[in-house]
Amino acid sequence: MTLRQTPLRNAVALFALSALLFTGGCKRKRKTKSVENTDAYADSLKPLVAAKTMQGLRWPNFADYEPLVQTFYDDRNYEVAWIRDGKPTPTALQFIAAFKDAEHKGLNPEDFDATLWDGRIAKLAGKQDADIAAYDAAMTVNVMRYISDLRIGRVNPTHFNFDINTQEKKYDLPEFVSDEAVDATDVPKLIAGVEPDSEQYRQTETALAHYLDLAKKQAAMPDLQQPLPTVTKPVSVGGAYPAAGALGKRLELEGDYTAPPMSQTAGAPMPPNSANVNMQVYDQALSDGVKSYQDRHSLTADGKLTPATIASLNVPLTDRVIQLQDSLERWRWLPNEYVNAPLMVNLPEFVLRGFGEGHKLDFTMKVVVGKVVGEHQTPVFTHMMKYLIFRPYWNVPMSIVHKELAGHLDKSGVGYLASHNFEVTNGKGEVQSGFTAKQVEQGQLMVREKPGPKNSLGLVKFMFPNEYDIYLHSTPQPELFSRSRRDFSHGCVRVQQPMDLAVWVLKGQSDKDGDWDMDRVKAAMESGPDNHQVNLKQPIPIVIFYLTANVGEDGKTHFFDDIYGYDKQLQEVLAKGMPYPATQQKVNPKTVFGDTN
Template sequence: MMKVSLRVVGAVCFLALLVSVDGCRRHRKTKSAPNTTQYAENVQKLVEKKVIPKEMLDAKEMPSLRWPDFSDYQTIVATFYDDRNYEIAWTRDGAPTASAKGFIQAFHDAAAKGLIPEDYDDSRWAARVQKLSDQSADTFAAFDVAMTVNVMRYISDLRIGRVNPLHFNFDINVADKKYDLAEFVSDNAVDATDVPGLIAKVEPDSEQYRKAEVALGRYLDLAKQQETNGAEPLPMVDKAVSVGGSYPAGQLWARLLLEGDVEGDAQKTTVFDKELSDGVKSFQGRHGIEVDGKLTPQTIKSLNVPLTERVAQLQNSLERWRWLPDPYVNPRLMVNLPEFVLRGFTPEHKVDFTMRVVVGKVMGQHQTPVFTHMMKYLVFRPYWNVPADIARKELVPHMTANQGYLANKNFEVTDSKGTVLTNYSAKQVAQGGVMVRERPGPKNSLGLVKFIFPNQYDIYLHSTPAVSLFERTRRDFSHGCIRVQKPEDLAAWVLATQGGDWDLEKVHTAMTSGPDNHTVSLKTPLPIVIFYATAWVEEDGQVHFFDDIYGYDAEMEKVLAKGPPYPMKPYASTPKAKPGDTM
């Protein structure tokens, strides 16, 4: 029986040899076309070495790469070649495939995607292609591995971003978006006839993302133009210059003309006239500055920001768009923190409304985090359950000086079961032995409605009695939660998405005279993104820029400057919600 089995195996191998120089080997796990057998002897030698020298696959570094450490991809690269039975992937007939050429061009153009071309060996490909002419097996192998590593890096970077948002303690899960890179690259990239089309499918399917990408291309050109012209910074002023005031008008006109805030070739001398003031208004409106048309020190400071920094802001915004899981790439609600604005979107992903918001303070560790969640319910006329640390820091000193302080300020104290207490002490509050809550009503710190999307930070949207803050240009005043300018309109909009009988009048009644702490659940949760984009492109293509109020951009740029492999895990424990409601 053993002899018969061996004969059968031998026959199978003989038949296999008639169609393949690889002999009797296992089935390939890829949809890509088998590679050429024109150089059969050369390929066979490569196969005997498993195409890729074993030391290359086992190593986690490849010296010829710009960033030699590919430990984060090493296992995937090995799987890629194992699935192909170690066939080469990126050359045919001794030359790069059309797909390889397409990706080499994509690496060269990576800056237009907000990426760094040298992360994908942009400057090294010409020499590698030229070296293929020596027909060395090792040269083909090295070219192939380098191409595989860089294609995987490029596709992954466009798909889920370079740095895992968990590294910044942001609650965004990119895991569900990840490709099986070994399979995806082998089945889709190796034989791609339209590399740009493949890349477009990898990127976020978001009109805002695409607009930001177009804007980036424009600002890359403007930055080069500014650098070539060597424009001098605008002179600073001690106080605002109004219409009719003296200022180097020609230099200011040229700067405003660069981004399109003024049009035409005007002859300006030393007078700050109305035409310039109108251009300044346009610039101020795009940069989160009070729109008064005056040439203020803040306006000049913003005008003097190099356009290379505006390019970086667009790049950072694109990076964060890539983080968003599929349900949130086109959310129904999005808060852009540095802009201090909330947007609502139609089911067709068009902007339906905008309103101003107040976000967490820059100081005191009250920054509002970046995350995605589903809005699940509203609470009309809510209590504010005061977090223990806020009670200790902000209420206890007043209680010590005035025994009736809490009652006079509409607060009450409860035990852990929610029973209202009449006897309590400042010491109990300071130690967290009892809970303090603010009674519902128009003076409640949370206002008359809050919008809940349960999350580990205990962050939510809510109304506020402090409406004057919405008139400020910069609006970071909260303990982390997000106060909305038009709570009735927002509640009516949210509830209208559920198909019930809620309208603006019914919402107004619930807020002003309805039952306290009344919860209304959403039949269909709404995706909401708490976002951080210091560059935002409006639907008309106009680009707006904002200050990096929390330093999130600077933090990310510092990480990206170190090159791959980029961090994939948190660097610190993720903060958890504490008892009580953040405000």
């Protein structure tokens, strides 16, 4: 080879290399850690992946996942992922088993083609490219759907105007599925890592499995499907109830009652009609069972058989299953930093819980929440508690000025405000003396209630600044905590033991005046300076949540009324099938001056 020939030979080599590149002879680098597989079915996969619908899926429209599926296959150069040597991989078979058992995760197995996989696998024996590609693409779509549904839930919570951000914990699905799922040897372990790391979540899953079993037992026993006859007035111990035997069976199904053993004299002759009489007696054992049931279903737990108790007992257990499924869905919405939040209010339960180290329960406390009617529902959201205010003012919202004060101003004049512990301020917070009712009613001036024991916010409020002006506070109406249903506020959350809560929130915090112990908190509330703000050195995550089913501190499953109708809304959305709403809607902030209470 002469020097004169070298440039020509180099040019030929360069041309050949270019031809290889343009004709696909050189593969792009794989972007996955998974074990290499064959790309022999790439031509069949590409049109499936590029489409936004895939015939043969239970929910063919996968447009919301199509870009992710395409990235998944692009990154692996269109190698198949879930088949080797013409057979499903062991990992694929584990996922299919998970799909078929999805109801125990609170999901719908048919969302993941549970009944279609056996047919798809059978078709693989024909070794047709189209069948192999269809199986692999369907597997990828369903694995992505399943992992996403377990990770962040099926429906974006903002669809319901819940101010919860699921986006921060979303996986890069193409990367996660390819790197972590495709070759997983223990799929159940992988799934457990996807779900919320919360003991409360896991307890709810266990409760769901139990109630799925109970619902099947109820469906198999016709006598347990018949509704119990209602009563016109409460039945007490010793009273008559014509379906006492059926009541006992219904209570026994959920574990609230154990039928007494047969009498040793059961074989002896019985007086005429005595069996009929005994079957109608509402005895102490039945009353105890009813009391246990009432306690678990947010009813007045007095052991009396009331119309409300019978109505609750007549709710099919399939409905209780749905409540547990809805609770699991909402747990999945929570950002990681709020899954084990130290403070959590459960609105339908009317309870606040506080958790300490290791997320061990420190206390439970009754609360009053927003009224069901009048657009006063307490919003569902997550936030950080940052400070307390002892002896606060209550800045009255214009909506309440118009609805509850304007009529008094028209009748009694502006003197009505001073006589009821209110004062009027300008935009700078300066108290005004000369003003008219018209200025107040038109919002030119603001009304606030002066601090003190009669203030609508009580003597302390716990602040996590948010666009709704929602917070926790004490109340001058402690009698409301004796009610079993406690939706009485204008939106804020009133707490039963504000002094104890303040000590808990301020635990370990001190300043030049010492620790914030019970004596100091009590003094600040009863005789300290007005509107005194104490900043928390460490903000506390708080969740204002909505669960109509959970496992209580007693280890029993508790159910609550769907007071705001959010379960109903969720079920209406899920009934329409995939793709579920994922577009984030703007949560409507509060735009008027004033504080809810």
